[in-house]
Amino acid sequence: xxxxxxxxxxxxxxxxxxxxxxxxxxxxxxxxxxxxxxxxxxxxxxxxxxxxxxxxxxxxxxxxxxxxxxxxxxxxxxxxxxxxxxxxxxxxxxxxxxxxxxxxxxxxxxxxxxxxxxxxxxxxxxxxxxxxxxxxxxxxxxxxxxxxxxxxxxxxxxxxxxxxxxxxxxxxxxxxxxxxxxxxxxxxxxxxxxxxxxxxxxxxxxxxxxxxxxxxxxxxxxxxxxxxxxxxxxxxxxxxxxxxxxxxxxxxxxxxxxxxxxxxxxxxxxxxxxxxxxxxxxxxxxxxxxxxxxxxxxxxxxxxxxxxxxxxxxxxxxxxxxxxxxxxxxxxxxxxxxxxxxxxxxxxxxxxxxxxxxxxxxxxxxxxxxxxxxxxxxxxxxxxxxxxxxxxxxxxxxxxxxxxxxxxxxxxxxxxxxxxxxxxxxxxxxxxxxxxxxxxxxxxxxxxxxxxxxxxxxxxxxxxxxxxxxxxxxxxxxxxxxxxxxxxxxxxxxxxxxxxxxxxxxxxxxxxxxxxxxxxxxxxxxxxxxxxxxxxxxxxxxxxxxxxxxxxxxxxxxxxxxxxxxxxxxxxxxxxxxxxxxxxxxxxxxxxxxxxxxxxxxxxxxxxxxxxxxxxxxxxxxxxxxxxxxxxxxxxxxxxxxxxxxxxxxxxxxxxxxxxxxxxxxxxxxxxxxxxxxxxxx
Numbered sequence: 001x002x003x004x005x006x007x008x009x010x011x012x013x014x015x016x017x018x019x020x021x022x023x024x025x026x027x028x029x030x031x032x033x034x035x036x037x038x039x040x041x042x043x044x045x046x047x048x049x050x051x052x053x054x055x056x057x058x059x060x061x062x063x064x065x066x067x068x069x070x071x072x073x074x075x076x077x078x079x080x081x082x083x084x085x086x087x088x089x090x091x092x093x094x095x096x097x098x099x100x101x102x103x104x105x106x107x108x109x110x111x112x113x114x115x116x117x118x119x120x121x122x123x124x125x126x127x128x129x130x131x132x133x134x135x136x137x138x139x140x141x142x143x144x145x146x147x148x149x150x151x152x153x154x155x156x157x158x159x160x161x162x163x164x165x166x167x168x169x170x171x172x173x174x175x176x177x178x179x180x181x182x183x184x185x186x187x188x189x190x191x192x193x194x195x196x197x198x199x200x201x202x203x204x205x206x207x208x209x210x211x212x213x214x215x216x217x218x219x220x221x222x223x224x225x226x227x228x229x230x231x232x233x234x235x236x237x238x239x240x241x242x243x244x245x246x247x248x249x250x251x252x253x254x255x256x257x258x259x260x261x262x263x264x265x266x267x268x269x270x271x272x273x274x275x276x277x278x279x280x281x282x283x284x285x286x287x288x289x290x291x292x293x294x295x296x297x298x299x300x301x302x303x304x305x306x307x308x309x310x311x312x313x314x315x316x317x318x319x320x321x322x323x324x325x326x327x328x329x330x331x332x333x334x335x336x337x338x339x340x341x342x343x344x345x346x347x348x349x350x351x352x353x354x355x356x357x358x359x360x361x362x363x364x365x366x367x368x369x370x371x372x373x374x375x376x377x378x379x380x381x382x383x384x385x386x387x388x389x390x391x392x393x394x395x396x397x398x399x400x401x402x403x404x405x406x407x408x409x410x411x412x413x414x415x416x417x418x419x420x421x422x423x424x425x426x427x428x429x430x431x432x433x434x435x436x437x438x439x440x441x442x443x444x445x446x447x448x449x450x451x452x453x454x455x456x457x458x459x460x461x462x463x464x465x466x467x468x469x470x471x472x473x474x475x476x477x478x479x480x481x482x483x484x485x486x487x488x489x490x491x492x493x494x495x496x497x498x499x500x501x502x503x504x505x506x507x508x509x510x511x512x513x514x515x516x517x518x519x520x521x522x523x524x525x526x527x528x529x530x531x532x533x534x535x536x537x538x539x540x541x542x543x544x545x546x547x548x549x550x551x552x553x554x555x556x557x558x559x560x561x562x563x564x565x566x567x568x569x570x571x572x573x574x575x576x577x578x579x580x581x582x583x584x585x586x587x588x589x590x591x592x593x594x595x596x597x598x599x600x601x602x603x604x605x606x607x608x609x610x611x612x613x614x615x616x617x618x619x620x621x622x623x624x625x626x627x628x629x630x631x632x633x634x635x636x637x638x639x640x641x642x643x644x645x646x647x648x649x650x651x652x653x654x655x656x657x658x659x660x661x662x663x664x665x666x667x668x669x670x671x672x673x674x675x676x677x678x679x680x681x682x
Contacts, residue, residue: 001043025049058109064211070119073106077126080105084130091131092342095158098127103161110163111170114215120163127160141365143355154333155326158349168322169315171219176313178216179227180303189213198259199240201248224248226306226321230609231292232299234264238277244288245306249281256280267294295614304606311606331414334421335439339432339475344443351386351442352414358382374452385449386413386442394461395441399468402496403433404487413442428484429476429491429500436475437468444468473498506678513633513669515547516586520625523587525573526634527557527565528641535648536560538569539640542577547670551576552653554644566591567608567615569641570598574618585622588629590638595628632675636665 012018024046028037037048052061052069059069080102089097106123109115128146129139150165151157178186179200193213194203201224205217229236229243236243238261239250250256257277266273272294274286281289304311307321335348350356359371360381373380375391386392387410396416400406405423410416417438424435444467448459476497483489483500492500516522525540536559541552553576557568570589577585589595596602597612598619604612619626631638639662644650653659658666 001040005044021045025053027051027053058112065113065116067116067118070106070109070115073109073115074119074122074126076105077102077123081126081130087133090341090343091346092344094131094133095160095342095346098131098160102127102130103163106163107166107170110167111173112212114171114211115163115167117164120167124163143350144353151326153336153349154328156329156332156349156353158346162323165319165323166315168219169318171215172223172318172322173313173315174212175216175220175223176227176303176305179223180313199237201240222322227303228306228606230302230304230311230606231263231295232297232301232613234267234296234301235262236301237261238263238266243301244292246288249285253280264296267296270294293610293614295610295617297613297617304609306606309605309607310603311609331418331421334424334435337435337439339436339479340439344439347443347446348439351382351446354382356382356446358385374449374458383411383413386445387416389445391448391461391464392445395445395464395468398461398465399437399441402494403430403437403491405434417442426484427482429481429488429497430485432481433472433491433496436472440468440471444471469496472496476500509677509679510674511630511633511677512672512674513629514672515543516545518545520545520584520586521550521577521582523573523577523585524629524634524637525566525569525587525589526637526641527560527562527567527569527591528638528645529560529562529565530645533559533561533564535645536562536565537641537644537646537648538565538572539637539642539644540569540573540576541636541640541653541666542573542580542582543669549653549655549658549666551580552640552658553651554640554653555650556644556648561607563591563594563605564608564611565641565645566594567611569637570594571611571615571618574615574622578618578621583623585624587624587626588634589626590629590631590634592628595626598626630675630677632677633669636662636669639665 008019021044024044026040026044026046026048027050028040028048041048052059054060054072059065059072061069084097102123106115106120124146128142128149131149132140132142134140146160147162148156149158150160150162153159178189190200193206193209194200201220203217205214209217224242225247227242228245229241231243239253239256239259240248242248243263257280261277266277272290274281274289278286305313305317307317308314331352332349335352336345354361358380359369362369371380372378373384373389375389378384378389384392387396393409396409405420407419410419420434420438422434424431444464448464448467452458473496476499480499480501481488481497482503483492484503488500491497522543523540524543525538527536527538529536536557537555538557539552539554542550544550553572555569555572557565560568566589570587573587574585593602597604597608598615640659643659643662
């Protein structure tokens with residue numbers, strides 16, 4: 001205790017801060033005597049307390065946290081909800097508050113503690129009740145389960161967050177930090193739960209493990225499966241670390257030879273030396289290992305997170321990887337246009353899912369009400385209100401005439417919406433009208449139907465029409481539309497929108513392929529992927545200072561992305577230059593992203609990290625100039641890459657064997673044929 005007091009004194013003197021003894025306390029074992037407690041209290045001046053305690057906003061308790069330890073979180077949510085007037089908030093406003101305020105309250109505690117499922121369910125129940133609202137002190141009907149609302153909007157959800165999924169993501173983050181950090185926390189856990197011999201991934205769960213440690217072990221298999229070691233120095237485990245990307249080699253094997261073997265020990269003289277362990281590997285594994293480049297450096301191996309393109313772990317990517325992803329629906333995506341108010345988007349979601357309080361829908365739940373349209377006295381159904389009613393038909397027809405859009409009346413509201421959305425391609429004003437007007441029409445029909453139903457005010461068709469046009473004009477003022485076509489200009493002259501942005505002006509520029517300086521050769525490379533990812537190929541060619549072809553190649557790379565194909569083509573081109581002894585090379589690529597990655601101006605995607613490291617190593621052997629060129633000036637390399645990806649074959653070329661259908665492009669480059677390129681400026 002004296003040493004601790006001396007340390008606190010040194011800390012206060014060095015930092016100028018002071019310990020507030022009235023806010024400080026200490027913990028002891030339950031076996032500590034009363035006399036000892038009085039002595040410690042006298043020496044420290046702190047008060048004695050017992051578990052559980054609240055420290056830095058989190059409850060610290062012995063053993064697994066109980067529900068009562070998180071009552072303060074539930075009380076905090078209820079306090080927030082008590083200050084919000086549900087009747088004064090639209091469904092869109094409530095959805096925003098749930099996503100950005102209520103969902104954030106328990107996340108701080110979830111990052112370090114495992115909240116009981118009963119607490120998570122109660123919090124989600126409070127959020128669901130707030131979203132659906134209440135009337136006369138009673139909760140309104142919950143039309144959908146909270147689990148369905150937590151799906152992404154493109155999968156017919158509302159994009160809310162499932163707290164159980166977020167808790168699992170935080171558990172994955174703890175194991176990720178345990179694998180990638182060397183902090184005091186890591187050393188403490190390793191000393192307490194780890195073994196002196198063996199690998200971290202082989203640590204077994206014990207009965208005396210802490211709740212946090214057991215939580216980490218439950219997600220260990222998932223994190224290890226979706227992580228991969230990038231080999232630099234070769235210090236990671238050959239058997240237990242996932243460095244091939246397909247899982248650890250030790251899975252399903254017993255009696256491993258040399259369990260502590262590292263990758264560096266399996267590489268000899270620039271190649272793989274698998275003779276001592278070949279008997280423990282299958283032929284497929286041996287082939288996979290030998291296809292892995294045995295390239296070592298002085299850097300440290302590092303772990304990447306496969307679900308994220310940049311290799312960094314994130315809670316979002318972990319949650320998306322763990323959840324079952326459903327089919328993406330285009331109709332659900334279009335109703336969430338950023339220009340539409342959120343209340344209209346949520347209304348359209350309810351409309352498409354038949355979740356509106358209409359007589360035909362309520363009858364499915366046992367509520368049988370009189371069914372009579374307030375406009376035309378027909379039976380009121382979902383299709384009638386929004387499609388077949390004489391008022392709805394007139395509104396759809398008048399707005400369609402305004403846009404010169406004529407189509408047969410659909411039998412279902414979804415088909416009617418899709419008929420309009422099919423014409424919404426493009427960024428012009430008319431294209432945006434086809435995208436936004438269906439939602440505005442349905443919203444207006446619903447609003448004026450309720451006005452007539454509850455207040456007895458029947459609105460004429462022309463008033464509904466003017467209301468929809470006014471809503472569109474308000475959207476145009478907030479986010480102006482672009483005048484891209486003559487049809488856009490016609491609608492503007494008719495007064496459908498107050499003003500339109502003019503498209504950016506184009507500036508013409510003449511570009512040419514130029515020969516390299518005397519003593520240099522020029523290397524042009526490109527990659528192609530049919531589908532990204534898909535069947536991919538790379539192509540390239542080497543030309544001298546007079547523009548004559550020296551060597552060329554088109555290589556099929558299998559199933560790759562565009563970026564991977566570009567990088568592999570650049571690597572193959574550099575290897576070709578080195579094998580033919582060209583010390584001075586001018587390199588042109590049309591991928592600005594790859595150029596910045598090679599120059600270390602942008603973070604390297606983990607999938608091409610090994611290829612990029614090899615490229616940087618080869619560039620040190622040349623007097624080289626690496627720069628970007630436009631696609632028009634890289635047409636020959638692009639044609640070679642497409643030839644490889646479509647034919648799924650690899651070939652090498654010289655001046656006499658070059659493909660006939662590409663020779664014309666080669667000749668145009670040699671004579672510096674001018675290409676006209678448009679550059680847009682505001």
